[in-house]
Amino acid sequence: xxDNALPTAKTTTAKTTTAKTTTAKSTTKKAATKRTPxxxxxxxxxxxxxxxxAQLVKFYRDMxxxxxxEERAARAYTEALIGGYCHLNLGExxxxxxxxxxxxxxxxxxxxxxxxxxxxxxxIDPNRTMAELYxxxxxxxxxxxxxxxxxxxxxxxxxxxxxxxxxxxxxxxAALAIQYRGLDEVVMCTMGDGTANIGAFHESLxxxxxxxxxxxxxxxxxxLGMGTTVAKASAExxxxxxxxxxxxxxxxxxxxxxxxxxxxxxxAVASARAGKPFLLEVLSERLRGHSVVDPAKxxxxxxxxxxAQFDPVPNLAARLxxxxxxxxxxxxxxxxxxxxxxxxxDAFAQASAQPDVSTLFDYNYAxxxxxxxxxxPGEALFATVARPTAEVTR
Numbered sequence: 001x002x003d004n005a006l007p008t009a010k011t012t013t014a015k016t017t018t019a020k021t022t023t024a025k026s027t028t029k030k031a032a033t034k035r036t037p038x039x040x041x042x043x044x045x046x047x048x049x050x051x052x053x054a055q056l057v058k059f060y061r062d063m064x065x066x067x068x069x070e071e072r073a074a075r076a077y078t079e080a081l082i083g084g085y086c087h088l089n090l091g092e093x094x095x096x097x098x099x100x101x102x103x104x105x106x107x108x109x110x111x112x113x114x115x116x117x118x119x120x121x122x123x124i125d126p127n128r129t130m131a132e133l134y135x136x137x138x139x140x141x142x143x144x145x146x147x148x149x150x151x152x153x154x155x156x157x158x159x160x161x162x163x164x165x166x167x168x169x170x171x172x173x174a175a176l177a178i179q180y181r182g183l184d185e186v187v188m189c190t191m192g193d194g195t196a197n198i199g200a201f202h203e204s205l206x207x208x209x210x211x212x213x214x215x216x217x218x219x220x221x222x223x224l225g226m227g228t229t230v231a232k233a234s235a236e237x238x239x240x241x242x243x244x245x246x247x248x249x250x251x252x253x254x255x256x257x258x259x260x261x262x263x264x265x266x267x268a269v270a271s272a273r274a275g276k277p278f279l280l281e282v283l284s285e286r287l288r289g290h291s292v293v294d295p296a297k298x299x300x301x302x303x304x305x306x307x308a309q310f311d312p313v314p315n316l317a318a319r320l321x322x323x324x325x326x327x328x329x330x331x332x333x334x335x336x337x338x339x340x341x342x343x344x345x346d347a348f349a350q351a352s353a354q355p356d357v358s359t360l361f362d363y364n365y366a367x368x369x370x371x372x373x374x375x376x377p378g379e380a381l382f383a384t385v386a387r388p389t390a391e392v393t394r
Contacts, residue, residue, distance in 0.1 A: 051259070053325040059101075059258040060316050060326075061334055063093035066117040067313050068335075068342040069126055073116065073133055073147075076346065077292045082133050085162070086147040089117035091287035094312035095220055096121055098261025099282070102269045103188060108156045108178075110171035110189045113148035114220075115160035118190070122155045130345035136352030142363060143355040165195045168204040168217070175213035175277075186272045190218040194225025196239045208277040209246040216268045216278045220255065222286040227298045240281035248279055255284035256312045285310055 070088040077086050089096055092114075100121035103109065111118050119129050124140055132139030133147050140150045140157075148162040158174065161167040171189035178185045195201055196219055208215050219239050223230055230237045243250035249271055253264040261282060268278040285307055288296060296304075320326040326334075361374050375381065 051323070053323075056259070056316070056320060056325060059094070059097050060313075060320060060331075061338065062097045062121060063258070063313050063316065064335055064338040065126070065341055066093045066096060066120060068339045069120065069130070069345065070116060072342040072346050073130070074288075074292050076130075076133065081350070082147060083135060084146050084148070085113065086133070086292045087114040087290065088288060088292065089114055091285040091307075091311065092220060092222065092255065093117060094258040094316070095255040095261055095282045095284045098255075098258040099188065099190065099218060099265050101258075101262045102265035103186070106156070106184075107186045107188065107269070108158055108171075108174055110158050110167040110174070110187065111160050112164070112167060112191055112195070113160050113162050114192070115150055115157075116147070119150050119152070119155075119157055119160075122152075122157050124150075124152055124155050124157065126341060126345040127348040130342075131349040131352045134349040134352070135354065136349055137355045138348070138352040142359065143352075144360070144363065165191065165198045165200040167191065168195070168200045171215060171217075172204040172208055172213060175208065175215035175272075176211065178214055179211070179275075184273065185214065186269050187213075187215040188218060188269070189215060190220060192225065193219055193221040193223070193230050193239060194228075194233065195219070196242065197225075197234060202242075202245075205243065205246045205248060205277070205279065209248045212275040213277055214272045214275060216265075216272045216280060218265075218268075219279070219281045220284055221281055222284045224286060224290070224298075226290045227296075238281075240279055243279035248277055250279040250281070252281040252283065255282035256310055256315070258312070258316070285312075287311065 066089055070090050073082065073086060074088060074090075076082050096117040100109075100118065103122075105123070109118060109122060116129060116133070119140065120126050128138060128140050129150070131137075132141055132143065132145055132150055135143045135146055137143050139145070140152050145151060145160075148160050150157060151159045158170070159167060161170075167189055168191065171187050175187040178187065189204075191201075201217075205217060207213070208217075221230065221239055225233050230239075236242060238252065240250040240252040251264050251268065254260050264280060264282075268280045271278045287307060290296075299307075317331045320331060321328055357376070360376070361372070365372065
């Protein structure tokens with residue numbers, strides 16, 4: 001694992017007030033790990049007496065779709081069907097479905113380069129999502145964005161961003177536009193734990209708090225900024241506490257429990273919609289390397305095996321069977337259906353055409369821009385002009 005303690009099956013949350021951080025001793029047991037765990041936040045239980053079985057089944061169906069989609073994408077990368085970088089949501093499926101479940105269709109999402117699952121959960125067709133990964137014309141961004149740069153205004157996904165933290169100022173600006181226009185909409189901006197250490201994080205939180213912007217900042221804390229543990233990169237590894245510096249409400253939640261994430265995200269979104277921005281830290285896991293080309297040598301075989309115990313997909317399947325919401329056969333049927341859906345997305349993407357090079361600049365700007373350069377790589381900035389040959393006189 002990492003220097004952070006592993007989240008347990010119970011929901012782990014803690015809140016900060018606008019004046020100070022409120023914490024209490026954890027009532028959960030620490031998972032077995034050789035590393036020194038960070039003190040966990042206060043524990044609060046989500047009511048389980050009236051669990052919505054239909055909601056859990058939907059979460060499971062969606063989580064399995066993300067899992068099978070990402071597994072198919074990983075395979076496609078090895079088949080040279082995907083170019084550039086490719087970052088997967090493997091292990092973070094519960095966080096993805098819980099967060100997206102708290103948003104209205106009219107709300108906006110800004111995210112980073114690990115965005116495939118978010119795109120699908122925003123309602124974007126998995127076929128179009130896979131086609132974008134393959135760089136095809138039927139993709140979300142016409143094949144020019146690829147894995148890291150999906151954008152679909154119709155579903156209010158305003159980008160995956162390849163630059164660490166590049167989405168934060170833009171999300172804050174979008175929230176300002178919503179406030180300026182007097183609209184009842186919210187911006188959710190997700191990021192990894194490493195992003196919490198850059199200047200744009202602090203500047204964006206500060207402006208959002210000063211102006212009361214309708215934005216929820218979400219840190220998906222999988223314990224590793226690429227290959228460096230949070231405790232070795234952050235003087236305060238409990239990232240939600242940083243909100244107290246800006247008098248902003250905050251909470252930490254177990255990201256392996258989709259119901260807990262949904263519950264916390266709904267509170268965060270309601271707060272933002274009322275003009276009080278929110279910082280939500282979601283403790284999750286990354287089951288593979290930072291990207292598909294990262295062999296994750298910084299993890300031992302023992303550690304990888306230990307992480308598998310916290311895989312949210314099979315754990316939710318076991319819960320559904322244990323609580324008699326589904327039978328084992330029904331769970332298996334869902335797995336087969338979603339695997340077939342991922343295969344269908346792959347077939348659709350491979351059948352889609354490659355974009356023509358003439359369309360390379362078609363979507364640079366939303367409206368025409370004067371002096372917009374259409375120069376292709378390698379072309380001269382100015383046309384070569386033949387110089388007149390001067391006569392030589394003697």
